[in-house]
Amino acid sequence: MIDSRPGDMFLPGDLLNNTYRIESLLGRGGTSEVYRAKSEISGNLVALKILKQEFSGNEDFTVLMAREENIREIRHDAVVRYSENHRTADGRIYLLMDYIEGPGLDQKLKEGPMPVSDLLTICKRVSQGLQAAHRRKIVHRDLSPDNIILRGGDPSQAVIIDFGIAKDTNPGAETIVGNEFAGKYSYAAPEQMSGQTDARSDIYSLGALLLANYRGKSPSLGANPMEVVENKQKPLDTDDLPEPFRTLIQRMCAPDPADRFQSAGEVLAFLEAPDEQPALAPLDNTASDPLDALIGAPADPLDDATIITPRSTVNPPLSPAVPGKTRSARKGVIALLVVVFLALGSGAAWMSGALDSIFSPSYPTADPFRLIVERTDGGAVRAAGNVPSEEGQAALLELVDTAELILASGEISETWLRDVLFTLEPLAELEEWRLTVENNDANLVGKTSDADLLADLDGFFGGDMPGALIGIVDIAFELPLLDDAIVRDIVATHADCGALNTRGSAVGSGYAPNETLHVSGQVAGTETQISLFDSLTAVANGRPVELDLDVLNPALCIVEQHLPKAPSGGVSVNYADGTSKEANPSGTFFVGENPIIDVVLPSNITDGFLTVSILDVTGNVFHLLPNISRQEHSVAALRSGAGGVFPIRVAFSVEESTTSGGIAFKVDDSTLGKSKIIILHSAEPLFQGLRPTAESAASFAEALRTSATRDAGRILSLDSSILTTSEP
Structure with a gap:
């Protein structure tokens, strides 16, 4: 058992997926932690290998967990039984295994x-x-x-x-x-x-x-x-x-x-x-190299029960790794x-036997015997502290860029130097890390954005310091910045109802590991919304994806892309029920209901002309103001001298329409979905005359396109509102 720490993913007593009660921590690694737990359902003890949450959205690590799950195909009582991967509600992935007591x-x-x-x-x-x-x-x-x-x-x-x-x-x-x-x-x-x-x-x-x-x-x-x-x-x-x-x-x-x-x-x-x-055949230990x-x-051919991993035809390179190189x-x-180590400059010292007396120094005692080696932001590797011999000092200098090393003796294990050197060697490509050693107690912490490197280091260290060094290895995974351009390209390919807006990343050139990818605007349908979410999630690597989208329909979007560019004039829309006359601030109406629509002018709009149209889900456009039966649409005439905030009714109750001649309609099951009300405030009348009371979205879009040049300078503001129709 291992003592729990505040930074652990779970503490004794925690309940995982409403099923497994955590009892104790069994082990820590760079990418996962292993816990003993008891099933609240069966009462059986299990072992849970839980992937750290920062890796749960990263395909490199979920694939590794899936591969380990495949070990369950080994069916033998001498091999721990694996079950399968599961995911918690908050996205943590864990692998279920038998717990072996003993x-x-x-x-x-x-x-x-x-x-x-x-x-x-x-x-x-x-x-x-x-x-x-x-x-x-x-x-x-x-x-x-x-x-x-x-x-x-x-x-x-x-x-x-x-x-x-x-x-x-x-x-x-x-x-x-x-x-x-x-x-x-x-x-x-x-x-x-x-x-x-x-x-x-x-x-x-x-x-x-x-x-x-x-x-x-x-x-x-x-x-x-x-x-x-x-x-x-x-x-x-x-x-x-x-x-x-x-x-x-x-x-x-x-x-x-x-x-x-x-x-x-x-x-x-x-x-x-x-x-x-x-x-037993005599062993040949006389190899010249x-x-x-x-x-x-190369081994002789073996029987079918033996597994051979093909050997490389080229000897591996003997030079140390150089930071910044590619994976290959x-x-x-x-x-x-x-x-x-054979290729290091101190190799001759190792081979000559010059280090035979490495742990018999006659140097002043250091208590504690301390060494710190670190690297920050991919920069120089620095070392400071005690070493037990001149040869050890030379070996460390081969692995660092700058050093302040003091020869000393102390209460350290016989293998102290070997263990420190073994710890440092695989860190060549780790951009940020710190090794602290005090006598035989040691801790290595670091971080990387390279999933393969982290997996290699986790496999090598297994979460513990090597040899006689006592302590933990904690290499954290930190996602690299996600390039702004990648997000913008994905968003642009999904913009099927006008331009979509992205909230710029806080760091300027890319999204930080925990930064939300936020998109707002309008799309033509639910399919576009789902595809955009999936595409962003695929590159987000666990970052939150937040979509603030109005899902319209293709007909609305045909018009949307031809609407003039104009600022909001502060015009709002009020909805009410035509039967009860009660306000309906949600703007949602059900089959059989009669919507009343009022366009509300702010006090500063006192002149000019209003053009109000509603684009319904069937692809039709109804012109509420002006139309054949209601041609007057100047603001001054509509206000009739009234000042302040002023409502103008553009869709009436059925009862009112019989006396006023205004447009009224009821919701039926053929027009369910989102309709859009568009209010244009212009200095002069638009479209060189009245539009028909009803026309297709394509026809209205064409009218907007052909009149765009003429009317562009006349349009003062554009406001809109969504009316939703639905089944009860």
Whole structure:
């Protein structure tokens, strides 16, 4: 269990999706957190891997979660069962898994050596689980003591968990998290350091962790990266092991994959009849080039049950990564985490043995022994603090741009320098980060807008500092700015009813990670509204999308695009019911109702002429003022000397129309939807005479187009209002 923090996504007691009551935090990673929870329905305990909310709208991370869900196809009691992804109401994505109650082998490791009989039982059980995974062409890649749990403390009930960096070795498939080096280097197979992974890598890791639990301590790989490289090429020390455990570990952990058991099935066959297995072939450790032994030669053809990841035909580059390169140029940065030290300027010092006395300095004591290394906004990498040797000082200087380093001794682990260097190496492309180390306590925080890089780093660190360093790794994902031009182009392609307006981004050149994409205006139909929302959401990467749109209809939009450009005159529209005479401020009328429409002039409009038309949902235009039966439309005549705010009735009740001759209408089910009332205030009459009382939208649009030049200077203002008709 891990202590909860205020910054965690959930705290004990929280209820997820009205079903899962959070009980405790099991683990933190750069992209997700894992919780133990209890189903309020069944009472069963479950494990929930929850993607951090900032990634839930990012396809790169949702695809990774979907791939991990596919592990559920592995059906074996020695492999944790995955269920499926779910989404909460607020958009969080989580993966449902079985919760395995019992100690992990990492806990058993801290308790001391384990009996060989228990380890052989665990080996059989885990090999059976690996065999099931490998048949599905899934390689775990991160087998270590913390990823094997003994259900109920029983070795015969060992369960493999955490396939979060597993690799699907089907042609064209990708690693569940990232594509480069994965696995904890203490237990990783030698070929994993160069990105080569197949089923035999899992066999190596299983053997290495069994040996660690036999001895009750983690493998000692050396005090510096070069020693790690060299030690990974050597057979593990098995001299003190009893048979057949000794032969088992030798054959599982041969440095060259070709010399190992070639499948989990072969491991199981050995466990069933160790005396009947062929003798172990002598290992060849005489390669002239140390990289040959590290990377390995092409393997012989294997049986159908064994999965092979094709090897690259070109050796990976040995130069350090350069910040700013493309994804393809970065390939191999994390994969060559260890090998890259051979190319550093201090490589000669590592190889010469000049660092043999690295942890026997005679320097003043620093208490605390502190080091800070950081990079801000893609700038220079700066380091300040203590280092335990001149050689370590030189190695750090190879990885930073500026440094103030003080030689000192202190209460630090034997592998302190190695662990710090391993932590720094994969950060070459991370634009902003800070590593703080105080004695053996360390924390690494940073942020990136590169989803692939974050996935690689999360797969490598697993949320924890490496080696003997104690602390967390917290690399946050920060979306890059979304270019204004991308949003404007999408909006422009959906403008089918006049121009649409976007609210400019606060940062000027693009939208910040949490900034809302806001669009206002009018569109011709619901289909346009939906398409615009979907198109913006596809590029928003989790940013909110807010549409403030009037959904009209194609007929209204034909006219809309030919209306003159004029400011609002402050003219408003009041609605009332023709039967009850009660006001209807919503402007919504139902079938059978008789709308009354009043155009309300502000006190400053006292002269000129009014043209009032209503464009209904069927594509017809009715001219309410002027028309054949009501030709007078001068403001002065309509006011008849009245001042102030003044209402002018343009659509009457049925009762009134019989005496006034004005237009009246009732809502029927053939005209349901939105109609638009347009009020033009002009200095002179428009259109060179009366328009017919009713005409098509296309005809009225043409009249607007042909009279645009003549009437443009006469139009003083344009106001409008929407009237909606609907079924009860």
